[in-house]
Amino acid sequence: MGVRLMSLHRILRTFLSTKRNYSTDGGRIRIYTRTGDKGTSSNYAGQRLPKDDALFEALGSNDELSSSLGLAREFCGPQSTLPDKLQEIQCLLQDIGSHLATPRSSATPTKLAHTDFSMSHVTKLEKWIDELDDQLPPLTNFILPSGGKASSFLHLSRTICRRTERRVVPLYRDGQVDEAVFKYLNRLSDFLFNAARFEAQLEGKEEVIYQRK
Numbered sequence: 001m002g003v004r005l006m007s008l009h010r011i012l013r014t015f016l017s018t019k020r021n022y023s024t025d026g027g028r029i030r031i032y033t034r035t036g037d038k039g040t041s042s043n044y045a046g047q048r049l050p051k052d053d054a055l056f057e058a059l060g061s062n063d064e065l066s067s068s069l070g071l072a073r074e075f076c077g078p079q080s081t082l083p084d085k086l087q088e089i090q091c092l093l094q095d096i097g098s099h100l101a102t103p104r105s106s107a108t109p110t111k112l113a114h115t116d117f118s119m120s121h122v123t124k125l126e127k128w129i130d131e132l133d134d135q136l137p138p139l140t141n142f143i144l145p146s147g148g149k150a151s152s153f154l155h156l157s158r159t160i161c162r163r164t165e166r167r168v169v170p171l172y173r174d175g176q177v178d179e180a181v182f183k184y185l186n187r188l189s190d191f192l193f194n195a196a197r198f199e200a201q202l203e204g205k206e207e208v209i210y211q212r213k
Contacts, residue, residue: 044102044111055176058100058167065160066093072153077203080150082195085128089188092121096181100168103176119180125187132194136201146208147200154196161189 035041040048041056049055073086095117102115145155165185171177200207 044098044107044115047103047106054167054170055100058164058171059097061160061164061167062093062097062100065157065164066090068153068157068160069093072150072157075148075150075153076199077150080199080202082150082199085195089191092184096184099181100171100177104178105175117178117180117184119183122180122183122187125184125191129187129191129194132191132198136194136197142210143197144208144210145196146206147196148203148205150203151196151200151205151207154192154199158189158192158196161185161192165189 036051039051041051042048043055069086069090073083073090076083076086095115099115099117102111104112107115145152165182168177168182168185172179172182197207
């Protein structure tokens with residue numbers, strides 16, 4: 001819960017600092033702004049870009065990834081250790097979204113510092129991958145996404161993570177994304193593969209083996 005509250009605090013600070021013109025109704029702030037009605041939106045530096053810009057493709061895929069992890073988390077069994085890890089990852093994906101929305105070449109030093117993403121998150125994720133790997137039988141065949149609901153949703157999240165990584169490639173190549181973010185997304189798909197296998201094993205579900213027809 002502490003990680004979640006910390007992330008929500010960061011989000012709130014980000015929204016306040018962007019000074020968006022929210023719609024009001026009787027003093028109550030509404031979620032819609034009407035500023036995107038002409039097909040553009042703004043990044044954290046205040047630049048307005050078309051909504052089909054590579055930046056928003058990356059942000060949208062990153063948001064979809066977090067949503068899929070929330071779904072997978074709901075299907076994990078009561079004895080699973082994964083839900084807390086998945087929640088922490090969701091919070092970090094929110095931080096990654098803030099990082100993506102802040103162009104490294106033009107944002108102010110304050111905003112760059114506010115959206116910095118530490119390489120320590122990559123190191124921690126690698127530790128989680130190794131811990132799961134030590135508890136899993138070695139793979140001797142290709143497996144299909146399977147192994148129960150939680151496992152299957154984790155496999156789905158893995159594929160969305162791969163797409164998110166692909167969407168971030170153009171931004172990373174242009175120097176708009178730091179190396180730590182790109183490495184984290186790359187490691188995350190590996191973690192989700194092991195997490196899916198781990199959850200299947202924990203629930204006693206069978207992983208379906210690929211068979212050439």
